[in-house]
Amino acid sequence: MISCVVGLALALLPHGGNALPSGHLKIMMFYDYDLPRQRGFTNVISGDGASVSTIVQAHRQYPDMVGMPTLPNTIFDRAHHGLFPGWREATDSFVAIMAPLLANGTAVGVFLGERSAAPASHSPT
Numbered sequence: 001m002i003s004c005v006v007g008l009a010l011a012l013l014p015h016g017g018n019a020l021p022s023g024h025l026k027i028m029m030f031y032d033y034d035l036p037r038q039r040g041f042t043n044v045i046s047g048d049g050a051s052v053s054t055i056v057q058a059h060r061q062y063p064d065m066v067g068m069p070t071l072p073n074t075i076f077d078r079a080h081h082g083l084f085p086g087w088r089e090a091t092d093s094f095v096a097i098m099a100p101l102l103a104n105g106t107a108v109g110v111f112l113g114e115r116s117a118a119p120a121s122h123s124p125t
Contacts, residue, residue, distance in 0.1 A: 029068060044068050047111050052097060059106045068111045
């Protein structure tokens, strides 16, 4: 069953996306990954349900499908509302992987989630 939760973002794709009409939504994605069911009404593969390698493989098979991977789970320590030790190295490694994918259109961005992973420590009361 396809997830009831739909990840939806408005953005401009540099190559125009796939079957979505011009002038309407530019990005449509789900939080899960079920390409056979989602192809045709989505055009972005969510990193929440697919790894970077799966996104690359799907883009090779369907060049009009692009990805929006999530950050590695070695950066934000959500349980403690902070960063893991080694987060800089993990971020640098992820950027090195993502830079060519963003440049060649395999990926259109990085999905950060629907809410902040590390809330501000000085929020107004």
